[in-house]
Each structure stands twice: as C-alpha cells, then as structure tokens.
Amino acid sequence: MDAKNILVIVGAGGHGRVVADAALAQGGWTRVAATDGDPARCAGELLPGVALQGYEPAVALRDAVFHVAVGSARAREHETHAIGAQRLAAVIHPAATVSPFAEIGAGTFVAAQAVVAPRAKVGVSTIVNHGAVIDHDCVVGDYTHIAPQASLSGAVRIGARVFLGSGARVLPGLSVCDDVVVGAGAVVIASITEPGVYAGVPARRLK
Ligand SMILES: CC(C)(COP(=O)(O)OP(=O)(O)OC[C@H]1O[C@@H](n2cnc3c(N)ncnc32)[C@H](O)[C@@H]1OP(=O)(O)O)[C@@H](O)C(=O)NCCC(=O)NCCS
Numbered sequence: 001m002d003a004k005n006i007l008v009i010v011g012a013g014g015h016g017r018v019v020a021d022a023a024l025a026q027g028g029w030t031r032v033a034a035t036d037g038d039p040a041r042c043a044g045e046l047l048p049g050v051a052l053q054g055y056e057p058a059v060a061l062r063d064a065v066f067h068v069a070v071g072s073a074r075a076r077e078h079e080t081h082a083i084g085a086q087r088l089a090a091v092i093h094p095a096a097t098v099s100p101f102a103e104i105g106a107g108t109f110v111a112a113q114a115v116v117a118p119r120a121k122v123g124v125s126t127i128v129n130h131g132a133v134i135d136h137d138c139v140v141g142d143y144t145h146i147a148p149q150a151s152l153s154g155a156v157r158i159g160a161r162v163f164l165g166s167g168a169r170v171l172p173g174l175s176v177c178d179d180v181v182v183g184a185g186a187v188v189i190a191s192i193t194e195p196g197v198y199a200g201v202p203a204r205r206l207k
Contacts, residue, residue, distance in 0.1 A: 005029060007089060008058050010079055011034035011069035012046055012132070015127070019069040019109055020050045022093040032056065037079075050115055056160075065089040068125050073143040073161035080107060080125045080143070088125065096128075105142065141178065 007029040009016050016034055023032045024047070032068060034046040035058035042054050059066070066087050068079045080088065088107030092098055096110040101118035102138040104110065116122060116134045123142035133151035140152070141160035149167045152158065156170045161179035170176065170188040180192050183199025183206070192198060199207040 006033060006061060006064040007068050008066050009034040009066050010066055012052055014043040015071050016069040017046055018111065019067055019091050020047045022111060023091050025094050026091060059083060073145065076125045077143045082162045085124055142193050152198060
C-alpha cells in the first residue's frame with residue numbers, strides 16, 4: 001500500500017462493500033472511492049465516506065490504485081486485465097493474520113479473521129474470505145475465491161478461478177485444478193484433476 005494513493009474499489013455489490021469496510025479499517029489511503037461497470041450503481045455511497053463515481057472517470061484517476069471486488073472469477077480476471085495488474089492494490093483487513101513469510105498477489109483481498117500461514121502463496125485478484133485458513137506451503141491460483149471459513153490444510157495446491165464454498169476443507173498435500181467449484185461444507189479427500197462442480201463429504205462430482 002502507498003499512503004499517497006486513492007483506492008478505487010471496482011464493484012459496488014456486497015463484496016465491494018466488504019472490501020471498502022476493510023480498506024477503511026486498514027487505513028493509509030488518501031481516499032477510498034468505488035465504481036462499477038453498471039452505470040446504475042455509480043451514484044451515492046457504497047459505505048459512508050466511500051463515494052461511488054462513474055467507471056470511466058474513476059479508472060482515469062491519476063494517483064489511484066484499484067481493487068477489483070466482483071464475485072465472478074471470470075469478471076475479476078477480465079477487469080484485472082483491463083486495469084492492469086501493476087495498478088492493483090491488495091486489501092488486507094487489520095484483523096487478518098498474514099505471515100510475513102507468506103506472499104499475497106496484487107489485488108488480492110484478505111478478510112477479517114482469515115489466516116495465511118508462512119510460505120503460503122496466494123495469487124492475483126484472489127479472495128480469502130472471512131475466517132478462511134490457508135495453511136503453510138499452500139499455493140492458491142489467480143482469481144480464486146476461498147469462501148468464509150473454508151480451510152486448506154498444509155501444502156495444498158489450488159488452481160486458478162476455483163471457488164471453494166463456505167466451510168469446505170481440503171486435506172493436506174492435495175491439489176485442485178483450475179475452474180473447479182467445491183460446494184459449501186465439502187471435504188476434499190482426493191485431488192481434483194477435472195474442472196467441474198464437486199460437493200459432499202467426501203466430495204464427489206455433481207456436474
Ligand atoms: C455446490 C453448489 C455450487 C451447487 O449448486 P447448484 O449447481 O446450483 O446445485 P443444486 O442446488 O441444483 O444441487 C444439485 C444437487 O447437489 C446437492 N448439493 C448442493 N449443494 C450441496 C452441498 N454444498 N453439499 C452437498 N450437496 C449439495 C443438492 O442437494 C442437489 O442434490 P439432488 O440432485 O440429490 O437433489 C452450491 O450448492 C454450493 O454449495 N455453493 C457454495 C455457496 C457458498 O459457499 N457461497 C459462499 C459465498 S461467499
């Protein structure tokens with residue numbers, strides 16, 4: 001984070017509001033603003049003090065950095081490319097625990113009560129949501145979302161654009177390939193090597 005920067009949150013939905021809340025708690029920004037690709041969502045405030053403004057003027061702001069806060073992995077990927085990864089800022093809630101020996105990618109969000117352990121590596125524009133745990137030596141790919149209370153045991157490898165649902169668990173050392181959805185509460189006990197939707201205990205392919 002650069003204390004001289006304005007932070008613009010791209011995405012005026014519920015997740016954008018959570019990121020704005022964390023950015024205000026994080027502090028150090030000259031201003032926190034927000035925008036959205038939908039012009040109907042570009043007026044008023046996302047939260048008190050976080051003004052919404054039109055997309056074009058917002059992305060043209062000099063001295064601004066951006067955080068893409070949209071739920072869909074594909075949309076997050078698209079918007080990240082449109083803005084440019086070098087202009088992205090991570091937002092880390094001060095109540096998250098992130099090891100100084102972990103790596104957090106550009107534009108990634110780490111919510112309150114999340115834990116990212118040493119030698120974990122989290123990609124670009126990824127979401128580590130409330131209370132999620134990324135244990136030691138895990139690798140989490142770009143645009144992935146680890147939902148609230150989901151947990152990765154040590155040395156797990158998660159691909160790009162994966163959605164790991166609330167409270168889902170992945171046992172130590174396993175891998176999940178790109179473009180997988182894991183349902184809420186699932187327990188992944190064997191590596192997942194085919195894109196698809198998986199759920200249950202143990203996790204089985206639904207689609
Ligand atoms: C797994 C999931 C993606 C499937 O969604 P879907 O494709 O719309 O599937 P459906 O709701 O049509 O359910 C299909 C079947 O899977 C079952 N199922 C759905 N979610 C399940 C889950 N989490 N665990 C176990 N079974 C599940 C349904 O009961 C249904 O079974 P049936 O065919 O025997 O009736 C979704 O249910 C889910 O768990 N999403 C995660 C939500 C979440 O964690 N959000 C966090 C936001 S931050």
